[in-house]
Amino acid sequence: MMRMIRPMLMPHRLVLIALAVALAVWCALTLRWDWLPKYLPLAMQGLWRTVWLLVASTVLGFLLAVPLGFAQAVGPWYLSTPARVFCTLIRGTPLLLQIWLLYYGLGSVFPQIDGIRDSVLWPYLRQAWPYALLALTLSFAGYEGEVMRGAFSGVNRGQLEAARAFGMPRFTLFRRIWLPQAINNVLPTLGGETILQLKATPLVATITVVEIFAVSSRVRQDTFVIYEPLLLLALVYMVIAGLIALAFRWLENRVPTRRPGN
Amino acid sequence: MEGLLDLLGLAKSAELLSLSPPGWGMNLLRGLGKSLQIAFGAFGFGLVIGLFGAYGKLYGGPVIRDLLAIYTTVVRAVPELVLILILYFVGTDLINQAAEALGYGRVEISGVAAGIWVLGVVQGAYSTEVLRGAILAVPQGQIEAARAFGMPPVMLMRRVTIPAMLSFALPGLANLWLIATKDTALLAVVGFSELTLETRQAASSTRAYFTFFLAAGALYLMVTLMSSALFQLLERRSRRGQPSLKGAGR
Numbered sequence: 018m019m020r021m022i023r024p025m026l027m028p029h030r031l032v033l034i035a036l037a038v039a040l041a042v043w044c045a046l047t048l049r050w051d052w053l054p055k056y057l058p059l060a061m062q063g064l065w066r067t068v069w070l071l072v073a074s075t076v077l078g079f080l081l082a083v084p085l086g087f088a089q090a091v092g093p094w095y096l097s098t099p100a101r102v103f104c105t106l107i108r109g110t111p112l113l114l115q116i117w118l119l120y121y122g123l124g125s126v127f128p129q130i131d132g133i134r135d136s137v138l139w140p141y142l143r144q145a146w147p148y149a150l151l152a153l154t155l156s157f158a159g160y161e162g163e164v165m166r167g168a169f170s171g172v173n174r175g176q177l178e179a180a181r182a183f184g185m186p187r188f189t190l191f192r193r194i195w196l197p198q199a200i201n202n203v204l205p206t207l208g209g210e211t212i213l214q215l216k217a218t219p220l221v222a223t224i225t226v227v228e229i230f231a232v233s234s235r236v237r238q239d240t241f242v243i244y245e246p247l248l249l250l251a252l253v254y255m256v257i258a259g260l261i262a263l264a265f266r267w268l269e270n271r272v273p274t275r276r277p278g279n
Numbered sequence: 280m281e282g283l284l285d286l287l288g289l290a291k292s293a294e295l296l297s298l299s300p301p302g303w304g305m306n307l308l309r310g311l312g313k314s315l316q317i318a319f320g321a322f323g324f325g326l327v328i329g330l331f332g333a334y335g336k337l338y339g340g341p342v343i344r345d346l347l348a349i350y351t352t353v354v355r356a357v358p359e360l361v362l363i364l365i366l367y368f369v370g371t372d373l374i375n376q377a378a379e380a381l382g383y384g385r386v387e388i389s390g391v392a393a394g395i396w397v398l399g400v401v402q403g404a405y406s407t408e409v410l411r412g413a414i415l416a417v418p419q420g421q422i423e424a425a426r427a428f429g430m431p432p433v434m435l436m437r438r439v440t441i442p443a444m445l446s447f448a449l450p451g452l453a454n455l456w457l458i459a460t461k462d463t464a465l466l467a468v469v470g471f472s473e474l475t476l477e478t479r480q481a482a483s484s485t486r487a488y489f490t491f492f493l494a495a496g497a498l499y500l501m502v503t504l505m506s507s508a509l510f511q512l513l514e515r516r517s518r519r520g521q522p523s524l525k526g527a528g529r
Contacts, residue, residue, distance in 0.1 A: 029341050108457075109503035110496045111464035114475055118492035121479075125488050216358040223468060230360065247365050251357045258356035 044248065052240045056232065063229035064253065066146075067218050070228060071257075074150055075214055078157025079207075083196070085158060086165025100162060107159025113220050115156060120148040120224040149221035157214050164206050168199035201272055208265030212258045229253060292490040303481035303491065310477030311498050313391065314463040317473065320395035322459045325402025326452075332407030333414055334436075347407065354404035360465055366397040367469055390471040398462055405455055413448035414440060446517040453510035460502055474498065 025034070085104065088096040107115070127142050141147050172195055180190045200207075219230035227235075233246035332350070335343045354362065371388050378386045417440060425439045467476035474495055482491040 027341065030345065033342070033345055105504075106496075106500065109500040111461040111475060111499060113464040113467060114478070114492060114496055114499065117475070117479060118488070118496065121482060122488040122492055125486065212356065219358045219360045220465075230358070243368050244365070247361060247368070251353075251361050251365065254358055254361065255353065255356045 048245050048248075049242050050245060052236055052242055052245075056236050059227075059235075060229065060232050063227055063232035066226065067215075067228040067230075068257070070146075070150060070153060070218055070221065070226075071211075071215050074153035074157055075211055077150075077154045078214075079161055081154065081158035082161035082165050085162030086167075086169050086199075089162065089166040090169035104159050104162045107156055108163065112152070112156050112217055113223065116149065116152040116220055116224060119152045120145065123148065145221075145225045149224060149226045153214070153217060153221065156217065157210070160213075161207075161210060164203055164210065165199065168203040169195065171202055172198045204265060204269050204272070208262060208269075211261050211265070215254065215257055215261065292487070303485070306477045306481055307474065307491070307495060307498065310472060310474035310495075311502075313471075314460065314473040314475075315502070316391055317394040317398065317463045317466065318456070318460045320391070321398035321402050321462075322456055324395055324399030325406045325455070325459070326410075328399065328403025329406025329410045332403060333410035336407065336411050337414060351404040351407055354401055359401055359462055360468060362401055363397045363465055363469060366400055367393055370396055390466070393469075394463065394466045394471055394473075397466075398459060401462070402455060402459055405458070406452065409451035409455060410444070410448055413444040413451070416447040417443045442517075446514065446521065449510060449514045449517055453507065453514070456506055456510070457503055460499070460506070464499075 024030070085100045088100040089104070092100070124142075176194055176198065177190065180194045185193070218228060222228060222231035222234065225231075229250065233250045236246040237243055332347050336347050339347070370393060374386060374388060378384070421439055421443055422435065425435045430438070463473050464475040466473055467479065470476070472480075478491045478495040482488045485491070
C-alpha cells in the first residue's frame, strides 16, 4: 500500500492533485447539473446496456476467435484462407460501416423474405440490438482471431509433443494444454482489446440502441447542456476502462508464471 | 462487359455506382478523397504531437511527464466518439470566442480542419507511446557517441535518433495510420461528409444499402491493403543494413 502512496506524495504531484481536486469542485459547483436527477434512471439503464453489450460481444467474439485463430495457425488451407480473409475484411473496414451495413442492409432485406414476419424471430429482427450485438461480436472476433493466431503458434512445441507422448487424445490436448497456454500468453493483449471494445460500443448509438452514449446525446438535444453530459460520460468510460484493466491484472496474477529475474 | 454484368445481376448496381450523375460513384470518390485528406492531416498532426510527447516523456521534467501521462491515459481510455464530440465543441467554442473578441462575427469551421484537429489529438496520444518505445529501443551508445562528438540536440535528433528509431517505430506507425483511416468514419457522426456519410446518404436515397455499403467497404479495404504494402516496403528500406533476424532464435 505504501508503495502506491509514496509516489503520490512528491511535491509536484501534490500540486497537480490539488489542482485536479479544485477543478472537480469547480465543475461540481458552477456547471449545470440540474438535469441529472431527471435523466439518472435512463442513464443507469444505458449504462447497464453498455456493459451488457460489452460482456456479451467480448464473450461471443472470443468464442468465435478461438476457431478463427486456430484455423489460421495450424489449419489446412481450406480453413485457414477463409479465416484470414474474414480477419482482413473486418480489420480493413471501419466498424461504423460494418454496423450500418448489417443494420440497414440486412434490415432492408429481411422484410422481403416470405414468412419471416410470422416467424418467432421477427420480434427480435425488428429491433436494433441484435444487429449491434452481431456487428460488435464479429468485429471483436476479427481482431481477436489475429491475436489468437499468434498465441496458438507461440505455444511451446515441447509441451505439445510431451502431451502427445503421453497419448493424450487430440481434443484433450487442445483443451488442457494448447488453449490454456495460448490464453495465458495473450491475457495482457486481451485486456487492451477489451478496452478497445468498450470504446467501440458507443457506435451502436447510431442505430438507435439506447446505451449510455445515446443517453448523453439525448440530454444534449433536450436541454442544450453540451459539456456536462459529455464530461460525465468520459468519466464513466474511464471508470469502466479502469475496472477492466484491474480485472485483467487480477486474472494475470492468478496464473502462476515464472518471470525472468525471480 | 455489360453482358457479364447482366449475367451476374449486377447491372443495377453498376448503374448506381457509375461516375456520371445518375450514379453515385463520384460522391463516394469525393468522400474517399476527403477521408484520405483528413487521415493524412490527422496522422501528420499526431506525429508532431507524438514526437514532442515522446521527448517530453523521456527527457521532460516531472510535471511535464505527469501531464503527458494523464493525456495519453485519458485519450486511450475514453471512446474516440466522445473525444471527438468534446474536442469538436471545445474547438468551435474557442475559435468563436476568439473571433468575437477580435471583432469578427461567428465563423464557420471547415469540416476538414475540425476533423484533423480532433483526430490529430487522439492520434497524438497513441503516437507518443509508439515513438517513446522506439526511441528507447535505440542503443544508448549511439546517442552517447553523438553527444560525445558535441552534436547539438536537434542535430542529434535529426541525424541519429530519428533514423535509428524508424525501423522500430514503423510497425506501430503503420498500425496508427490504419486506425486513422478507419477513425475518419467516426466524423460521420458529427455530420461531416466523408466516405461513410456520403455512402449512407447515397444508400438511403436509393434504398440500395448493400450495394453502397459494400462498395465503400471495398474502397476502405483497398486503402488499407495498399498502405500495408507501402509500409512493408518502407520498413524493409528502413531496416537496410541491419542483420536479418531470420532463424536467430534457433
